[in-house]
Structures are given as structure tokens and as C-alpha cells.
Amino acid sequence: MLRTLLAFLVAAAAAQTPPQQTPPPQQPDMVIRINVNLVQVDAVVTDNKGQPVKDLQPEDFEILQDGKPQVITNFSFITLGSRGAAPARKAVAVKGAPPAPPVPAARIRAGEVKRTVALVVDDIGLSFESIYQVRESLKKFVDQQMQPGDLVAIIRTGAGIGALQQFTSDKRMLYAAIDHIKYNALGRVGISSFAPLGSGGNTDVDNERAQIFSVGTLGAIRYVVDGLREVPGRKAVVLFSENLKLFRDEGSNRVQDEVRRLTDAANRSSVVIYSIDPRGLQVRGLTAADDTRGMSAADIANVPMQRSQDEYDSREGLVVLAHETGGRFFANTNDISGAVKAVMQDTEGYYLIGYHPNAETFDQKTGQPKFHRVAVRVKRPGLRVRSRTGFFGTSDRGAPPIPAGRQQQIARALTSPFATGDIHVRLTPLFTQGPKGSYLNTMLFIDSKDLKFTPEPDGKQKAVIDVVAITFGDNGQPVDSTDRTFTFHVPPEGMEALKRGLLYNVSHPVRKPGPYQMRVVVRDADTERIGSASQFIEVPDVSKGRLTLTSMLVRERQAVAPAAEGAEGQIAAPDPDATPAVRIFKQGETVLYGYLILNAKLEAGKPNLESTLRLFRDGKAVYEGKPSPLSFDGQPDMKRLVAGGTFKLAAAVTPGDYVLQVTVTDRLAKEKYGSTSQWIDFEVR
Numbered sequence: 001m002l003r004t005l006l007a008f009l010v011a012a013a014a015a016q017t018p019p020q021q022t023p024p025p026q027q028p029d030m031v032i033r034i035n036v037n038l039v040q041v042d043a044v045v046t047d048n049k050g051q052p053v054k055d056l057q058p059e060d061f062e063i064l065q066d067g068k069p070q071v072i073t074n075f076s077f078i079t080l081g082s083r084g085a086a087p088a089r090k091a092v093a094v095k096g097a098p099p100a101p102p103v104p105a106a107r108i109r110a111g112e113v114k115r116t117v118a119l120v121v122d123d124i125g126l127s128f129e130s131i132y133q134v135r136e137s138l139k140k141f142v143d144q145q146m147q148p149g150d151l152v153a154i155i156r157t158g159a160g161i162g163a164l165q166q167f168t169s170d171k172r173m174l175y176a177a178i179d180h181i182k183y184n185a186l187g188r189v190g191i192s193s194f195a196p197l198g199s200g201g202n203t204d205v206d207n208e209r210a211q212i213f214s215v216g217t218l219g220a221i222r223y224v225v226d227g228l229r230e231v232p233g234r235k236a237v238v239l240f241s242e243n244l245k246l247f248r249d250e251g252s253n254r255v256q257d258e259v260r261r262l263t264d265a266a267n268r269s270s271v272v273i274y275s276i277d278p279r280g281l282q283v284r285g286l287t288a289a290d291d292t293r294g295m296s297a298a299d300i301a302n303v304p305m306q307r308s309q310d311e312y313d314s315r316e317g318l319v320v321l322a323h324e325t326g327g328r329f330f331a332n333t334n335d336i337s338g339a340v341k342a343v344m345q346d347t348e349g350y351y352l353i354g355y356h357p358n359a360e361t362f363d364q365k366t367g368q369p370k371f372h373r374v375a376v377r378v379k380r381p382g383l384r385v386r387s388r389t390g391f392f393g394t395s396d397r398g399a400p401p402i403p404a405g406r407q408q409q410i411a412r413a414l415t416s417p418f419a420t421g422d423i424h425v426r427l428t429p430l431f432t433q434g435p436k437g438s439y440l441n442t443m444l445f446i447d448s449k450d451l452k453f454t455p456e457p458d459g460k461q462k463a464v465i466d467v468v469a470i471t472f473g474d475n476g477q478p479v480d481s482t483d484r485t486f487t488f489h490v491p492p493e494g495m496e497a498l499k500r501g502l503l504y505n506v507s508h509p510v511r512k513p514g515p516y517q518m519r520v521v522v523r524d525a526d527t528e529r530i531g532s533a534s535q536f537i538e539v540p541d542v543s544k545g546r547l548t549l550t551s552m553l554v555r556e557r558q559a560v561a562p563a564a565e566g567a568e569g570q571i572a573a574p575d576p577d578a579t580p581a582v583r584i585f586k587q588g589e590t591v592l593y594g595y596l597i598l599n600a601k602l603e604a605g606k607p608n609l610e611s612t613l614r615l616f617r618d619g620k621a622v623y624e625g626k627p628s629p630l631s632f633d634g635q636p637d638m639k640r641l642v643a644g645g646t647f648k649l650a651a652a653v654t655p656g657d658y659v660l661q662v663t664v665t666d667r668l669a670k671e672k673y674g675s676t677s678q679w680i681d682f683e684v685r
Contacts, residue, residue, distance in 0.1 A: 034268055035395040036362050039065070040074060040354040042234060042270070042326065043376045043387035044346060053383055054079075054349060061385075062377040063353055065361070074354030078234070080114055080347060114149030115347055116167065116231050118224045122217050122241035124158040124187035130278045131183045134240045137278070137336035138181075142174050145344055151231070153177075157220035158184045167231075173536045176515040189243050215258070217244060221273070221321075222262050229269040236327075236347050237266075238340065239275045244317030259317070260371055260392075263324035267388045274327040274343045275318035280334035284308050326387045362393050369393045406523065410468050413521040413532045423450040423531025428581050429518045430551035431510070431539050433598055433640060438542060440508040442469065443571075443581035444520060444533075448498050452526045453490065461495060463488045464525040471508055472517045479516065480508045485525070486570075503571040503581055513541035542598055546673045547666045550596040552680040553580040554660065557590045557646060583682040588651045593660060594644030595678055597630075601668035602638060608667040611643065616659040627665065655684050 034040075041063065045053045058075040119141070121134055138154060146152060153167040154177035168174065221237060228235045246259060266273060284307040286292070292300055315331060322329040328346060330339035353376065361372060369392040376387040424447035429440045444467070453461035465488075470481045490498055510516075519534040540548045556578030577584040585591055600607040609630045615623040632641050643664070661679040 034391050036359075037356065038074065038354050039357050039361075039374075039391070040352055041374055041376060041387050042078075042272075043351045043353060043385050044326065044349075045351065045378055045383055045385045047384075048382055050342075052345075052349060056351065056378065056380065058353075060379050061351070061353060062379060063355055064375045064377070065355075065357065066373055067375075070355035070357075072353055073356055074352070076352050077349060078352055079349045080233070113151050113231070113233060114147065115344070116151045116228065116233060116235040117153075117344075117347070118167070118228065118235070118237045119152065119154045120157060120221060120224060120237055120239045121154065121181055122157045122220075122239060122244070123181060123184045125189055125217055125241040125243045126183070126187070126278070127189045127242060128183040128191040130189075130240075130242055131181060133278045133280075133336050135178055135181050137340055138178050139175070140337045141340050141344075142171050142178070145341060146171065146174075153224075154181075155220065155224060156181060157217045158187065168536075170536050172538075173515075173517065176536070176538075217241065218246075218258055218262055222265060225262065225265050225269050225271050228271055229265075233270065234347070234350065235269065235271045236343060237271055237273045238343055239273060239318065239321065240278055241275065241318060242277050242279045243314040244275075244321075245313050246317035246320065259320060259324070260390075263321070263388075263390070264371075264392045266325045267391050271325065272327045272347075273321045273325040274346070275322045275329045276336065276339050276343075277315055277318060277329075277331040278336050279331075280336075281332055284311070324389050326389075328386070362395055406466060406525075409528060409530055410466065410521050410523060413523075413530045414468070414470060414519050416532070422529040423447065423522050423524060425520065425522050425531040425533040426582055427518065427520050427533035427535050428583075429508075429535050429537050430553060430580070431537060432550040433542060433596055436509075438510040438513075438539060440471070440510060440516075440518070440537065440539075442506045442508060442518065442520075443579070444469075444504040444506070444522075445576055445579075445581045446502040446504065446522055446531070448500075448502050450529065450531065451524050452529075453488075453495075454526065456489065459492055461488075461490045461492075463490075466523040466525060467504065467520065468523075469506060469508075469518060469520040472519070473514060479511065482506055482508075497574070500574075501576045501582075503573050503576050503579060505571050510539050513539045513543075515539075545599050547600060547664065547669055547676050548598040549662070549664060549676055549678040550598070552593055552595045552660070552662065552678050554583055554591055554593045554680055554682050555580045556585060557592050583680070585649060585682060585684055587649055587653050587655075587684065590646055590648045591682070592644065592646045593662070593680070594642065595662065597641040597643050597664055598639065600638070600641055601666055603668050605638070607632060607638065607641065609641075609643075610665050610667070612663045612665075614661045614663070616661065617654070617656055630664075649684060653684055657681060657683055 043061075045056060047053055054077055056077075058072045061072060061075075063070050063072060119138060121138075123131070126134065142152075148169075151167045151169060152174060154174055221239065224237055228237075246256070263273075265271075284304040286300070286303060290303075315329070318331075319329045321327070328343070330342070333339060362369075371390055371392050373390045374388060376385050378385045426445040427442070428444075429442045432439060432441050446465070448463075451463045451465060453463045456462050464485065466483075466485050468481070468483045471479045473479045486504075508518075515536065515538050517534060517536050520532065522531040523529070537551070542548055556575070571579075571581075573579050576582050578589070597607075597609065600609055607630075610627045611630055612627045613623070613625040614621060630641075630643055632638075632643075635641060659679050659681045661677055663675060663677040665675045667674070
């Protein structure tokens, strides 16, 4: 099998050419400013078919503040479009084979972001019936519509901001977040959108609870909007909800003020809110679930009208949020995925229009900033324009304050959706199983060229770094953390070897199975430069007795092996690139791969297992080996079977990113749980 894999790599190298790397385009100034010198408003213009119009000039627009025309001084059309881009690559499915692993996603840097999208699921404002539709549409978005350069978060209003709800380009994290979207029985909507007649309940209490939960939804959206303020470019918040009543009670004035402040914050953060009512077309008449006992004929006849009014009221907040921020409201459609697609198309380009406000706009003599209405009109007939509708007369703050001190700098890096390149860091957490239970063997590579070494009196070079690593569970709470400060005293003869980089290992016990996100920050104590990295990892439930594989490791045959269980500290390696922490191999090298097999069934004290190798490049399956039996002669522990092998990279193999997947089949287990797979990515240079 390995000989066949080698031959295929040689053939593939001859048939393929390295992909051309296209540098990311320079992003124009896309910040929506509101200050004493300039007010900028973004606007989207469409024709009568809903298609974007991109050829307008300043003279085609009119902008008014509080009903008074303003002179347009700044004008540009910003293109972010990805409509013409190829869809995200998916591995080719092979009949009878396990699902192909997703293409590993690199953490996006701030200058590489094309679109930033927060998909906010109002689980306290969705019925049981709608939750399923929302989940399916989100899966379809991640599978088919998400593009390279997209930064996406999936956020539940009833569950806080968890580790799985951070902005990411990693589809695995997004799939895990979708899996955690469930119907919230304590929310303001029941099993279906309209409560069945005769179902009981206290109307006053229900209305009060709905009002509280509606304010909670606004608070969750405000949290997202404020968090997006420092993210560059124009951002979209897509809100899925079917019940957001805001203005139908005696406290509506307070709520209206909260809505204004939310829309003002969205304007200043360059956030457009799109709202989607996933109920689709509703039946407002009587259904089999309605109990009409004790109701008069007039009351029964009034049911459709009352439900129509309830539906209108429940959408009012959704309409307002979209209208006030220049977004769109989608309703009465059973094609939720189509609505999400329309939102993505709407984010592809917009006009940025600016004017110089008069001095009274920001006059705060009264101590209460005034809310100013802004209207954008397009003069060309047959066109529609959507834009933000107003702002408070307070100037934007300047540049965000620079975090001061170790604690603030590390905290900001841990919570940022972006990787920082001040110190290049690579993180590899590997799930494994030891005699004491499951743990994460975490390897960290630090580019030592990014660190500052200062000479000491004895001729050695000194560097001090802080390393902070946190593992977050699916509820956003930290599970394990390490916080260490390391001081290096390197003699002159050791500096040459140190130029290759530093390898560090730490072991994290895992209390329970589930999805985790590990984040690590490295800080140079002298220069205060920061490096960060994050990785998603799924820890399986070994206690169920099902066939399970630990994480795979790959390394060059002569490279250093991973540290033992519980080991922590620096790892000496002549070539860090060839270790499991970095996984960058050269053409012609022999690569070793290995993993543990857990919970294999035994017959007469022996397992009956076979493995299959598959190789992917750029998300496409380029090789699939034949099933090969595994031998475990001489192994003392049948509960933790060591498996693996080697393969040699051909001298002419095409450089690029690869994924190696191994599938193990247990011939003694039930068919449903008889196969499992694991994968690891590596690079060939």
C-alpha cells in the first residue's frame, strides 16, 4: 500500500503544477465615520429586480440631515464581492468511504478579511418548528456559501458568547456551534408560532416575559455590535427570530430609546443588521390543535385576524432593526437558505457617501446628544436605496486605547478573532489516551527570530517570554489554563540552533468529552510583542466503548518524538519543521505517522482490524489505498493499540498543503460502530 502511495505521488507531481499565490488586494478606507469633521454613510442601491447598481456618481445622490440637504464631499464605491469567486472546495466523496476531512483553515489576519458575518440565532424567540429550519439553512451556508476570507460567528441569544461562538474561518467550529442550537423551552415562543387556542397561560405574565426576553435579544445584538467595532470593514449581523415585540406596551419609550442606541452603535461599528423570520408562510386559521370550547362564533371568526395582527406585531422589531441600519427584512418565504444567500449578495458592494456636518450637529450644551435623522436618496428613476437612518450627535472616539501591561495585552490577544504576526506561533493540540485517562498533548512552536535576546555579562543571550494557554469548552467557560514565564539563557554556541525556533510541550487533562477550542498567547516581556494561535479539537467519549482513534501525529523519521504523558517544557529538535508541532516536510523525506486505537473488540484475546489511507490536496482526494490488515504482535496493552506506518515523499511531489486520513475498521464490532477515522494536515515544500 505504501509503495502504491509513493508511486501515485510521483505521478501526481508530474501532472500538477503549483498553485499561483495571489496577494490579497489592498482594502480601501471602509470605516463609517461620525465626527465633527465628517459623517459617512454607506448605501446599497438596487434596481427593480433587486440587482445591485454599481455605476452611480455623486450627482446621482442626495443626502439630507434632519431634512436639510448636505453637500457630498466624499464618495466611493466599495467592492467586497465574492459572487464571481469559486465556491469553497470540498473533498470528492468516495462511495462507501467515511466523510472527507474539511480543508484545514488558517486563522485569518485582519488585512485578509473580505466579509465579517455574525449569524445571530434568537433561540429565545424561535419556535420548535423554526429551530430545525434555521439549523439546516446555517449548515447549507457553511457548506456552500462561505468563502475564503469570510470571518463568521454563530451566536445564540440565550446562551452567551461561548468559545464555539467566536468569529472564525474554521468550519469545524461553526458545525459544532450549529449542533448546539436547540429549542429553548424557556423562550417567548412555543412549539409553533401561534399558541393553540385553549392552551391556558397567564397573558399578562407571558407578555411581561416576552418583553424581558426581547430586551435580552437586543442586549445580545448590542454585545455583538460593540465587539465588531474594531474589526475592519463593513460587517453584517443576520438575526433569525420570529418574535421581537418592542413597541406594544407602556415601556415602549424606554425600549425605543434602546433601539436607537443600538442602531447608533451599529452605524458607528459599520454593522448592517439583516433580519430573517424563518416561519415562512403561516396558516392563520383554526388547526387541529385549537380548542374552541367556550368560544362564541364571533370569537372564532376573529381568530385569523387576531393571529395576523399578532404576526405583524411580532415582526415590528425585526423590521425596525433592518430599516434603521440599512439592511433588509425577509419574511413569508420557506426558502431560508435563499434569504441568507440574498444577504451575502447584498454585502458584496456599497456606496460610501460623506459630508461635512454643521457645528450644531455635535453641540452638547444641553448635556443630551440629539438624535439626527439621515436620508439618502437616489435621483435616477426606478432604483431603490437602503442606508442608515440616523445617529446621535456625539463624535466617535479616536483610535482604540492600546492595552497597557501584561494582563491587558494577553487578554486582548486571547479574545481577538485575529492572529497576530508580531511573534509567529504554531499550535498543535493532539488528543491521546494514557493510563490515567484522556489528555491533550499540546505542542507549541515559537519563531525565535521574533524574540529579543539581550547580551549578559557572561556572554550568554537572555530572553523572557510569557506563555498563556486556555482551553474553552462549548459553554465559553475556560476548562484548563496554563500561565508560565520562561527565561532563556543561551550560550553563544547555542544561538545558531535556536534560530530554527523553539518547541514547547504542555499536557492538559481532559475532564469530559466534547468540542474544545485551545488558544495560546506568547508575549515577549522585553518588547511586549504578542503572538497568538488557536485550534479546534474534538475529544471523543472513550467511555462508551466504541472504536476510537486518538489524534494522528506525523513527523520525519529522524525527528524528535512527542513528549510523554504529563511532560512539560522545552523540546530539543535539530529541525523543528519536521516535528509533529510544525509538520513541514521536504521532497524526498520519509514521513512517519502514528496513532492509538482504543476500544477494539477482541476474539480469543486478539483484535481483527484493518486500515485504509486516503490523501487529500487542496480539499480534493488524490489517493485512496486499499484496506490493509493491522498486526499487533508483541503489544502488551490490547486496550491501547499502537498503529501507524511510514511513507516516502517523492522527490518531485507537488509542494502544497496535504491532509492524511486513516480509517480503521473493526471486523468484530457492530457495523454501526465498526469504522472510525482520524486525519492530520501537513505541508510539503
